[in-house]
Amino acid sequence: MLKEHIEKDSVIRLISHNDADGISAAAVIANALKEEDVQFHTTIIPRLKEDMVNQLRSEKYDLFIFSDMGSPFIKEFNTYKHDVIVADHHQVNDTEAESNVVHINPHLFGIDGSKDLCGAGSAYLAVRDLDKKHLAHFALIGAFGDMQGQGGFTGVNSTILGDAMESGVVEIHEGLKIVSKASEPIFKSLAYTFSPPLPGISGDLEGAQEFLEKRGLSYGIKFTDLEDEEKDLLKDALIEINPDIFGDCYTVPKEVPLLRDLEEYSYILDACGKNKKQGLGLSIALGEKDQALDAALRLQRQYRDQIVRGLEWIKREGAQQLNAIQYLYSEDKVLKSVMGTIASIGLSVELLDNSKPVIGLSRLHRDIKISGRTTREMVDRGVNLGKALQDSSNNFNGTGGGHDIAAGAMIPYEAKDNFLHLVDEMVEYQLNND
Numbered sequence: 001m002l003k004e005h006i007e008k009d010s011v012i013r014l015i016s017h018n019d020a021d022g023i024s025a026a027a028v029i030a031n032a033l034k035e036e037d038v039q040f041h042t043t044i045i046p047r048l049k050e051d052m053v054n055q056l057r058s059e060k061y062d063l064f065i066f067s068d069m070g071s072p073f074i075k076e077f078n079t080y081k082h083d084v085i086v087a088d089h090h091q092v093n094d095t096e097a098e099s100n101v102v103h104i105n106p107h108l109f110g111i112d113g114s115k116d117l118c119g120a121g122s123a124y125l126a127v128r129d130l131d132k133k134h135l136a137h138f139a140l141i142g143a144f145g146d147m148q149g150q151g152g153f154t155g156v157n158s159t160i161l162g163d164a165m166e167s168g169v170v171e172i173h174e175g176l177k178i179v180s181k182a183s184e185p186i187f188k189s190l191a192y193t194f195s196p197p198l199p200g201i202s203g204d205l206e207g208a209q210e211f212l213e214k215r216g217l218s219y220g221i222k223f224t225d226l227e228d229e230e231k232d233l234l235k236d237a238l239i240e241i242n243p244d245i246f247g248d249c250y251t252v253p254k255e256v257p258l259l260r261d262l263e264e265y266s267y268i269l270d271a272c273g274k275n276k277k278q279g280l281g282l283s284i285a286l287g288e289k290d291q292a293l294d295a296a297l298r299l300q301r302q303y304r305d306q307i308v309r310g311l312e313w314i315k316r317e318g319a320q321q322l323n324a325i326q327y328l329y330s331e332d333k334v335l336k337s338v339m340g341t342i343a344s345i346g347l348s349v350e351l352l353d354n355s356k357p358v359i360g361l362s363r364l365h366r367d368i369k370i371s372g373r374t375t376r377e378m379v380d381r382g383v384n385l386g387k388a389l390q391d392s393s394n395n396f397n398g399t400g401g402g403h404d405i406a407a408g409a410m411i412p413y414e415a416k417d418n419f420l421h422l423v424d425e426m427v428e429y430q431l432n433n434d
């Protein structure tokens with residue numbers, strides 16, 4: 001379908017999600033279309049809602065592409081007069097796509113969309129056979145953004161890694177998996193490394209400084225400026241905290257240093273999205289450098305400070321406990337903006353109890369935005385947050401869904417306490433009935 005539209009010189013409408021995965025998904029498609037000299041119009045949004053689906057219906061484009069979103073709306077797209085491609089990886093319903101709709105989603109093939117293929121990966125599959133294997137790294141950046149690559153790539157992701165290696169765009173080498181090795185003083189590199197988590201150091205600037213001082217390492221210089229002996233000393237000390245800190249690093253050799261590491265690239269896109277500068281993220285992925293990169297770096301610094309502030313808050317206040325879940329609630333502007341992220345990191349650096357899913361709540365006027373996160377172990381024990389948040393939010397006229405391990409919802413403010421209790425009951429039920 002895409003090939004036909006490219007040949008017909010169609011004008012294409014691209015709609016994607018505003019997180020690192022969604023921006024990477026847009027980057028795959030936009031780069032592919034740019035290379036084919038196709039005209040397209042991209043919009044990156046926080047979530048796809050029914051009113052937008054209905055409003056797009058009347059726009060005059062030949063083809064719509066939805067990436068990292070769209071699967072819940074196949075029924076609506078079936079009634080569009082246009083052609084539609086949906087490249088998503090979130091949970092699906094049972095509506096089958098009509099002939100005007102191409103639906104790419106790992107769940108349709110029994111593949112786990114929370115670990116084996118991300119939205120950018122689905123988008124990559126849409127363009128892969130148009131001779132676009134050199135764009136495979138964007139699929140992997142999306143996977144990192146979706147927390148899918150951290151323990152090594154599996155499933156379709158590893159097939160895509162194969163494409164990236166084969167086309168020479170990505171290289172793998174062993175090293176310390178700490179961030180900003182060449183751009184920040186070492187104590188910040190350590191404190192801003194959230195994956196793999198370094199308990200006592202990740203998100204803790206003072207903890208990171210103490211750790212380095214105790215070992216006689218200067219904390220104020222960059223990792224790349226350390227002597228080889230010091231690097232070895234640091235490596236051994238970090239491996240004692242978390243052996244995963246040393247391992248495969250994935251790089252794009254042709255990229256500028258700031259964007260060379262795939263995982264760090266995903267953090268830059270994440271920082272752009274979280275600060276409502278998704279256009280900046282996409283333009284970087286389309287090749288803008290200089291001022292665009294400076295602006296992105298500023299956003300990243302600011303975003304990391306916000307995460308550290310959020311983690312300090314969790315350390316100070318802890319989470320509110322229910323039977324089967326725990327929750328975080330804040331009306332603070334900064335904390336609200338990083339709620340989902342600090343919920344994930346709080347679990348991984350063990351600031352939060354790993355045996356209970358965490359529900360982060362951020363008040364937005366009359367609504368509450370919910371971010372739910374849990375661990376792979378809890379999913380194996382039966383927890384499905386996507387289902388719990390979908391069913392419980394629907395019960396209070398809200399909307400929700402996502403993955404078993406990470407999900408989101410929006411509910412009216414008044415429903416907050418009842419909603420939390422319902423989610424608590426549902427998770428308890430999932431655990432007892434698996």
Ligand SMILES: [Mn+2]
Nearest residue numbers: 021068119146
């Ligand atoms: Mn995604």
